Each structure stands twice: as structure tokens, then as C-alpha cells.
Amino acid sequence: MPLISKISIGQFIPAKSFIHDLDPRCKIVVTIFLMAEIFIFKSVRTIPFWGLFLFILIYLSKVPFRAVLRSVKPILFFVIFTIFIHLLGTKGNNLFSMGPFSITKEGCIGALTMSFRLLYLVLYAAILTLTTSPSKLSNGIESLMTPFKKIGFPAHEVAMMITIALRFIPTLFEETSRIIKSQLSRGVNFNEGGLIKRAKAYIPVLVPMFALVFMRADILATAMESRCYRGGIGKTEMYPLTWGKKENITIIMFIIISFSMLFLDRVFRYSTFF
Amino acid sequence: MSIVVKELYHTYNLGLPTEVTALSGVSMSTERGEIVSVVGLMGSGKSTLAQHLNGLLFAQIGSVSVDNCEITAKSVFTNEVRRKVGYVFQYPEQQIFSETVEKEISFAPTNWGVTGTELTKRIKESLSTVGLDENVLTKNPFTLSSGIKRRVAIASVIAATPDFIVLDEPNAGLDARGTEELINLMKTQADQGVGIVHITHDLTLALSISDKILVLDEGKSISWGTPKKTAELLCLEHLIKLPLPDILNLSNILKKRGKVNQVTLNPYELASMISERE
């Protein structure tokens, strides 16, 4: 049965590395800022430098390159689509023409920039999830959201929901797959007919899944109660979050690198030499 | 009509790091009216094999033929493989989605083009086969007990009058009475000419009701033959993780020590054999 569940993109891979040991809050904050920064940098020539930075990160994380690159697979189509849009849709200095289509210098630059931005975005997220276990990730998110508890934001509950959702994705995948097979066996054809007919064909899958999920939620809640769950009150952690020297160094390094890249970006943009 | 499986191989995620070979060169066959059990633990490949029988999976290497037509991606729909080979999944009550029992049971036959009086007849017959009263037809299946829901789910497959029915762990979660009724159902269907393919990890059950048994372990066929042959082979060399039925196991131990002459599944037989010696 169910080998689909064993494939999990962005799945946690345990290891002993500098990045694995970092406090998840530090990682989350740095990742968010890194993702934002990608869009600030305008010069295409900074791309290889960011690439080098990523390479160093991946090396430091001790996660096999293959695993990291696999996380890019789902958006590969999107990236190629973006490249095409930019290559064929941008006007400017023509480099190459064929009939109504022309590829411009601006188009090339745009394609490169956008495609790498997308790739880097996904890679940053992948490094985060590959080096942080779901529970630590959830604790980190909860901790970062704690200040908002004062205005009534249910930080713990949201974190718990994220943990449970992540835990059940493979299970639900498997069960949906089994129900689809059941209905296929009863003569359903999901590929037949117009849009409406095809959509209706999924009712025999959606209804049972909903029923399953609701029943499970009920039993899971009972099981959690049995295991003395009382919400976030008084709950401790097996691996408590500790912010120390490592995290401070990371933040400082991050600031230094960010400003260096900003400087480089300016240089590339305004200098006519490069 | 028969189902013939020849040298079937199946690998999931071919080419990826997560590649797993679920079946290695498995062969078996079954005729209408026979009860064949495929026995193995999780990961033995039994579910993978089962899904080849109605075209949910297609043979990568080897072949699967129903009624002398090989099942391929193209032929699945043209040869109505899924109409000829019904499939009852594990915990079949989970597939229920209709507002009434009647709609649920008529789902499969309707998909195969059965209507009108023929449909009504099929629904009535399938209900009586699973031991349910007609007054259940107007009820909402979600309000029924799990035992009755399971019968409704099985009825919904039988109503399509398939030539073969694959049942995946059909007695999962059932008590002794429920298991007995299920066994009767399988035997009655077989008597009426339906071929039963029973996927299970319950070796004891398989040995007691099957005409032929296929034992799988990690994708490989360990034994293929009558219950007697299967029991003898498994006793000779305990090649698999699947535990032997208690009586068979004990009789095997005693046979090796010379306390009894042969292996058996029957506790009464074993008791007599032991007392004869004493």
C-alpha cells in the first residue's frame, strides 16, 4: 500500500549541524527576511553571490544536496513558465528574432532574475523545513506569536493546529487515495465529460473524506484529553528553545551579509565599470 | 472465466531514491466459483497484487488477464474490467457518500448502465445476500451502526454482479459472529459462481476456507497451492514473519520431536494424536 506517504517534500531530515541546532525562532526570522530581501535586490549580477550564500548554507546544514534540490521540483513548471513569459514578453534591445517573437536583452535579464528569485525563495523555505523538526518549528512560531497573546491572539492553539495539520497530511493523502480507488472500482471515471461532470465525479471522494476527518477530529480530541492535554497552560518542551551566542552570531552575520549584498547591488546597478 | 497473473513485477517510484519493489515475479490464477486467498503481512505485496486485478495498477513486467484479455491502461475501460472484477476495500464503510442506502447501493450498477426493474432486482438481491432488511433502503447510511454500514458497502459492490470479487481484509474489526457471517457470504457467492479473491493476513482463516492459497513475503511468492500443501510447506521451513496458527505451530513442534506423525490445524485431531502416543 501507501508509499505515497513516504514522499514528503520539505520533510525534516535529522542531522547534527550548526543550522539544525539553531533556535527555530532565529531561523524563522532570518528566513523571512531573506525571502523579503530577494525582491529588494535589483541587479542580476547579485544572483551568483546569493547562490554562493545558499550553497554555503546548504553545506553548513549537512543536508544532502539532492534532498534540497528535490524540494524545487514542484515549482519547476512555474519557473519555466516565468522564463518563457519574460523572454518572449519583454520589449527592448533585440538580441534574436524569429517571426513575431523576439528575445531581448531586457527579457533575458528579467527571466534570469525572476526565475532565480523563485528558486531561491523555495530553497530558503526548504532549508528551514529540512533542518527544523515540525514540533520545533511549531514551538518557534508559537513563541514568536506570544506577544500577540496579549491582544487575544491564540498563539498556542494556532501552533498546535499547524503541528497536527503537518502530522496528518501524509495520512489524509493515503486515505484520499484509497477512497479514490474505491470509487474507481465502482465505475467512476474522473476523466470523462465536461468540467461540471468531472467536478461532480469528486463528490464520492469529498463526502467520505469530510466524514472521515470529522470523526477523526472527535477521537483525536478525546485521545489528547486522555494524554492530559490542557491547552498551552503549564506545557513544557522536550527541547526548550534557547537563544544564545550561536543565535546572536547568526543575526550579526545575517545583518553584515545583507548590508554587503545591498552595497554590491548598488555598485552593480550604478557603476558603469561592471 | 478466469483471472491469470503471470510473472508480475511492480516497483513504486521507479528511478527515484524512494524506489520500492513491491512484487517480484508473482504468478497465480483463479476461476469463477473458487475462493483464492492471498496471504501476507503489510509490505508483502498483497495489496499491490490485488490492485492489479481490477486495473487500478498496470503490469510493468509480466501480465494480468481477465477473461483472456490482458489488462492495460487502454483496455481497462473498453473491456469493463472493473465491472467484471469488483473490489471491496478494507473498512469499505469509509467509501459511503450517499444520502440513502438505496442510492449508495445503486451507485456502481448505475455507472455500469443498469436501470429500471433490473436495478431494483439487483438492489433487493444484494440486500438479502448481506442479510439486511429492505426497510434499510430509505435510511441515511451515516446514521447506521458500523456493522450495518459495512454490509451496505459490501452490498453496493455485489449489486453490480461482478464475476469476481476482491476482498481486502474483509473481517477487519469484526467480532466472531460477524466473521462467521462474512465467511458464509464468501462461500455462498462462490457457490453461485462468483470468484472470490481474499486478501488477508489471517492465515488461519485462509487455511480454513480457501481452495487455493498464495503466500507472499516481501514481494515474493513463498507458496502457491491447496491449504494442505501450504500448511505443510510453511511447517517445513518457517520462512516468513507471519505467525503460524497456534495448533499448526504446536503440531509442527511436536512432529519435529517425534511426538506426532503429522501437522494439523484441528485441535481435536492434535489431542487424539497426542493421547494415542501416551
Next chain:
Amino acid sequence: MKTGIPFSLKGAEFRYPDEAENTLFPLDLEIRPGEWVAVLGPNGSGKTTLLKMLNALLVPTQGLCFVDGVDSSDLNLTGSIREKVSMVFQNPEDQIVAAIVEEDVAFGPENLGLEPEDIRIRVRDALTTANLWEKRTLPISSLSGGQKQRLALAGIFAMKPKALLLDEALSMLDPYSKKEIIKLIINEHKSGITIVQVTHDLDEILFADRVIVMENGEITCDESINEFLRRSKENLHEMKLKKPDISILRELLINKKIIPENTKSDIDSINKALCLL
């Protein structure tokens, strides 16, 4: 070393809010510390309802239920009851909360507010007992059904309960996994905790001390395991139960005076008894 706790039901009744009839009729039941009680009966007999009263998931609508001498209807004490009494459910999928093996085992101890170092020790010991230590950093999705149920048990071992409640906890497992988990339960029994096991498969309870049979919300039978298994195959069949073949054999051999009366109902014990001839 008896570390188990007793249970006591006095005139305990239960009716679900929307139901017209009781699920449980006034019950009197005493369970001694360290006893392994099997609760049998068909679906709808009330056995699961009874079980849920033992860890205060349900409170009697009439009558009383005492867990280790504490009245289960006292809401202030529900937490302390659940700390002593743990429950394992039928479907392993429905009780695992975290995505990684060791993180799920830690869930219970974390809820108890224990110190991180203490939690880590309990998790290590629990995983080792359940034979899952090597898989501690793996995702749940890579475990088989039997392994998931072992994980559920590990999560409970980490709570160091004084009583273990099993709600058809083995019914979804394959024979190999069942045997493995029965071994774990037998070990817990040896350590002295009280075990109450709801099931309809007699093969699972061959090592229990006592059997209670329920029907339509009432206890119809309360016997020691040996007395119960001496009942005839037909008698048990009427109760919708199947007499295990090994029990049938044991009885036949005892009746023919081939093995002693106190031989236990398992292959090893019978084999040993035959060896001594």
C-alpha cells in the same frame, strides 16, 4: 511490586444525552490493583462506555465511579485521574499527535509540565521498551500500523501510568504486530499495573486474570480466565465469541489427564508440559 490502582463502580449508570435508553444499567464492579481484566461483549453492549468511565472521559449519570479512591465526578481531580490512567484507542492514526516519533512520545510528559531533562529520559526509556528507539527521528508516515500502535503505547509508557485501558487496541493489527504488543502488555502486567482490556478476540486475553462479559449494558458474567475458558465452544458461541483453538486443545489434554490443570493457554506452556511426560 504492585504499583497498580483499584477501580470501584457503585450503582454506576450511563445514558448518552440524546438517547432514550441507558447504555449502562446500574453496575457494581470492583477491580483490584494489578488485575488484568478483559471486558468482552458484542458491539453496543456498553463495554467501551464502561472503559471511558475509568479515566473520567465519561462520568456516571447516576451512581459513582472511584478511581484509586477518588470520585471521578469531581472535575478538579479529572487531571490527576488522567495522569494515573492511560488509554490506548483502536486506530493508531487517531491518537498520534506529532509528526516525528520522539516528539509524539513527549506529548504526554510535556502536558504534565515535567522538566525537559526528565521528559527526555522518559521518552528514551519508553521508546526503548517499545522497541522504537532507532526510529525516534523518523516521521510517523514511515511507520507501519503495528509500529504506530507501539508508538501509541510508548507515549503511554512515558506517562508512567498506574492503570492501562485498552479499547480494542489490537483489532486493527496484523497477527505479527498483535503478538508483539501482547508481549508488551504482559510485561506491563508483570510490573504490577492494573489493566482493563476491551476486546472481542479471546486470543488476545489468554494471559488475563479475569473476564467480564457485557450484554445490553449489564454484566452477565464475571469469572477468572481459567473458569471462563473452560466454557464450551457452543456456550461461548452464544456470547458471539470464538473459543481459541489453543484453549480447546488445552482442555482436551487436561481432561485426558495428559497435562496438569494449571497449565497456561499458550504454546510454550503446553509444549513444556508435554515435554515433562
